[in-house]
Amino acid sequence: xxxxxxxxxxxxxxxxxxxxxxxxxxxxxxxxxxxxxxxxxxxxxxxxxxxxxxxxxxxxxxxxxxxxxxxxxxxxxxxxxxxxxxxxxxxxxxxxxxxxxxxxxxxxxxxxxxxxxxxxxxxxxxxxxxxxxxxxxxxxxxxxxxxxxxxxxxxxxxxxxxxxxxxxxxxxxxxxxxxxxxxxxxxxxxxxxxxxxxxxxxxxxxxxxxxxxxxxxxxxxxxxxxxxxxxxxxxxxxxxxxxxxxxxxxxxxxxxxxxxxxxxxxxxxxxxxxxxxxxxxxxxxxxxxxxxxxxxxxxxxxxxxxxxxxxxxxxxxx
Amino acid sequence: xxxxxxxxxxxxxxxxxxxxxxxxxxxxxxxxxxxxxxxxxxxxxxxxxxxxxxxxxxxxxxxxxxxxxxxxxxxxxxxxxxxxxxxxxxxxxxxxxxxxxxxxxxxxxxxxxxxxxxxxxxxxxxxxxxxxxxxxxxxxxxxxxxxxxxxxxxxxxxxxxxxxxxxxxxxxxxxxxxxxxxxxxxxxxxxxxxxxxxxxxxxxxxxxxxxxxxxxxxxxxxxxxxxxxxxxxxxxxxxxxxxxxxxxxxxxxxxxxxxxxxxxxxxxxxxxxxxxxxxxxxxxxxxxxxxxxxxxxxxxxxxxxxxxxxxxxxxxxxxxxxxxxxxxxxxxxxxxxxxxxxxxxxxxxxxxxxxxxxxxxxxxxxxxxxxxxxxxxxxxxxxxxxxxxxxxxxxxxxxxxxxxxxxxxxxxxxxxxxxxxxxxxxxxxxxxxxxxxxxxxxxxxxxxxxxxxxxxxxxxxxxxxxxxxxxxxxxxxxxxxxxxxxxxxxxxxx
Numbered sequence: 001x002x003x004x005x006x007x008x009x010x011x012x013x014x015x016x017x018x019x020x021x022x023x024x025x026x027x028x029x030x031x032x033x034x035x036x037x038x039x040x041x042x043x044x045x046x047x048x049x050x051x052x053x054x055x056x057x058x059x060x061x062x063x064x065x066x067x068x069x070x071x072x073x074x075x076x077x078x079x080x081x082x083x084x085x086x087x088x089x090x091x092x093x094x095x096x097x098x099x100x101x102x103x104x105x106x107x108x109x110x111x112x113x114x115x116x117x118x119x120x121x122x123x124x125x126x127x128x129x130x131x132x133x134x135x136x137x138x139x140x141x142x143x144x145x146x147x148x149x150x151x152x153x154x155x156x157x158x159x160x161x162x163x164x165x166x167x168x169x170x171x172x173x174x175x176x177x178x179x180x181x182x183x184x185x186x187x188x189x190x191x192x193x194x195x196x197x198x199x200x201x202x203x204x205x206x207x208x209x210x211x212x213x214x215x216x217x218x219x220x221x222x223x224x225x226x227x228x229x230x231x232x233x234x235x236x237x238x239x240x241x242x243x244x245x246x247x248x249x250x251x252x253x254x255x256x257x258x259x260x261x262x263x264x265x266x267x268x269x270x271x272x273x274x275x276x277x278x279x280x281x282x283x284x285x286x287x288x289x290x291x292x293x294x295x296x297x298x299x300x301x302x303x304x305x306x307x308x309x310x311x312x313x314x315x316x317x318x
Numbered sequence: 319x320x321x322x323x324x325x326x327x328x329x330x331x332x333x334x335x336x337x338x339x340x341x342x343x344x345x346x347x348x349x350x351x352x353x354x355x356x357x358x359x360x361x362x363x364x365x366x367x368x369x370x371x372x373x374x375x376x377x378x379x380x381x382x383x384x385x386x387x388x389x390x391x392x393x394x395x396x397x398x399x400x401x402x403x404x405x406x407x408x409x410x411x412x413x414x415x416x417x418x419x420x421x422x423x424x425x426x427x428x429x430x431x432x433x434x435x436x437x438x439x440x441x442x443x444x445x446x447x448x449x450x451x452x453x454x455x456x457x458x459x460x461x462x463x464x465x466x467x468x469x470x471x472x473x474x475x476x477x478x479x480x481x482x483x484x485x486x487x488x489x490x491x492x493x494x495x496x497x498x499x500x501x502x503x504x505x506x507x508x509x510x511x512x513x514x515x516x517x518x519x520x521x522x523x524x525x526x527x528x529x530x531x532x533x534x535x536x537x538x539x540x541x542x543x544x545x546x547x548x549x550x551x552x553x554x555x556x557x558x559x560x561x562x563x564x565x566x567x568x569x570x571x572x573x574x575x576x577x578x579x580x581x582x583x584x585x586x587x588x589x590x591x592x593x594x595x596x597x598x599x600x601x602x603x604x605x606x607x608x609x610x611x612x613x614x615x616x617x618x619x620x621x622x623x624x625x626x627x628x629x630x631x632x633x634x635x636x637x638x639x640x641x642x643x644x645x646x647x648x649x650x651x652x653x654x655x656x657x658x659x660x661x662x663x664x665x666x667x668x669x670x671x672x673x674x675x676x677x678x679x680x681x682x683x684x685x686x687x688x689x690x691x692x693x694x695x696x697x698x699x700x701x702x703x704x705x706x707x708x709x710x711x712x713x714x715x716x717x718x719x720x721x722x723x724x725x726x727x728x729x730x731x732x733x734x735x736x737x738x739x740x741x742x743x744x745x746x747x748x749x750x751x752x753x754x755x756x757x758x759x760x761x762x763x764x765x766x767x768x769x770x771x772x773x774x775x776x777x778x779x780x781x782x783x784x785x786x787x788x789x790x791x792x793x794x795x796x797x798x799x800x801x802x803x804x805x806x807x808x809x810x811x812x
Contacts, residue, residue, distance in 0.1 A: 035720075036360030037644035042651070045364050065721050068514030069497065072722060075511065103504055105511065128454075148769060154502030176768060177500050179581075179761060182643050186580045186636045192457035192769075205635050205655030277367065280653050317504045 033073025070094035103317030115265035201282020344384020351715035355385025376674030398528035410612030434618030450633035458766035463786035489752025512724025521716035529733025569618030577626025591619035
């Protein structure tokens, strides 16, 4: 065993030119900017597992670096050595929204986009005891009194999406921040707020047991899980929003390594077993290559910018 | 009859084995400072992908229950809370161990954890759907009142009221560092990104209790070589059990109720239980000096929270604390959606989880008792070596949680703070309670003000809110009034 390791080390040392073809010779680290156990963390672990299974001999290690709304771990990934061995989980909040709030040492321009592997669709739901139960009564009720919409944290993704929808639909809403989406969900089922933005997985069991009512879907088309629920687009409001999960890296990785990584992520997303496990968790598996992923993040970033501008929150942490 | 049939998947050797393994792993994870039950559960979720739902979930529940129990080991032996849940156990556990009764202290903690766990498991299995409704009644105002009630513990916990209040206020001020919970603006971070979510909690506790103790001991060692501590026995004495009866029952019930309320957790439960045990005791002055009922109160409460936190998760699909939130992820991977429908669609899973909770608690008792002599032997290590290894553990523990170097500064800073507080008679416990409850009080007060349009009367009008505010007043002024009445009786001429 020891001999094998030293042979590999020798090979790596004497054949620097061949190192590209041999990528990876060391474990690949994937930094998750949240604590272990959240949905981003769990999906990255499944990506790592699938990668190891599809590319025998490859080791992928997940490292959790939570804190600062994901800013700390994302900064660690973006500022890592650009040799392809340190990657990051590209979550919407830290890459598209946090830099606008300030206090981060990176921006969208510092991020290399490897690939997107899942989107989290978003549904606006009415909570228990809310004075509305479908899209039309929601809009009508909002005209009289701004509904209280819970979100998972001020300046977080579903704070932005609720406010962005209100802007697009021309209604007023009152955003109520909670410490995480599960706190908001608890308050929603308990009837302490009127509505919230949830993922279909979060909403499904609660909708089945009449604890929540779906109002509209933030997609172009209706989704399979809630075929009865309209989209905002079909109600005449030009508004779509989804959260996503992808893999990012620091800028400056050489082309061969970057290509290897991009192909690897594409292979992972195409794997049937990966799709099955992810779907059971309520994730919407879809693949977007680096440039499509980047375009999506920039589009979101622009929308977040205009919402934060209206809320007077731009650069509050600078 | 059907229920017994549902127990069948539980009664297999592999399932027994996996629960036992989970509990044992959990105890070790909990006993090591810096490794928490949450981490243990989260890291092992991928292992459950291939298991049957009952097997996989019960392994995770085993880790959870073992992990919360295991925290008491390092609290008692090293004054280092292995998990935030057992920070309150330091108060009586460590003095007892320092007296040479580490075995007895660990035994008391094990018995108390088992009783708390079993009582909550009975409640879980019999009343889950009915009690789950309580969880839904808690809005911003109710959480605020509960946190305020919890903070009044500071008054009775610290001998010197003024110094206790100063320590508590300092704790609340410290807890405001980081992102503002409502506006999202950074407060007092001085532009350091590592402080964006405030001082990390576990590193702060490790510094406050463990590193500060190291400083104190080094100071003492410079003067004289301390005697080697002896370790005696592992069972609490009959007298201990008789003294602790009330504390055990109250602790278990308090833990169960707090566990049902989402987002409060075992740290809050153990402090409230400790305070109640002390308040209702005939000899409150013995608390804090290594008194068995003190351990009984905290450990029965924090393990009752484990089973109780499963109640809102299974019955409503609402996780009661961080670990159950992770467990919810585990359930969903198995294709099960927790919530009211689960009782109808998958009664086999529900019964399997109920049974697994009982089994895990029993395994915890067996392993705990068996391991006491092994754990207690830590104290036989010469003081100098032990002190140095505690320092190393403090650093590893503080760093391993978030891999954030800033947390090491936090740990050292709180270590110096704790040492100074101890030296000048300020209560570290008061600071710790304020760190736990301050953010809960602040965010819910401000959220409630936002929701009611700054109408304080509408905010505090709910019955549960008024109940807890009443309790808070009682807890603050009750002792004073009682003393006055007693004095009045003495002075009254017959």
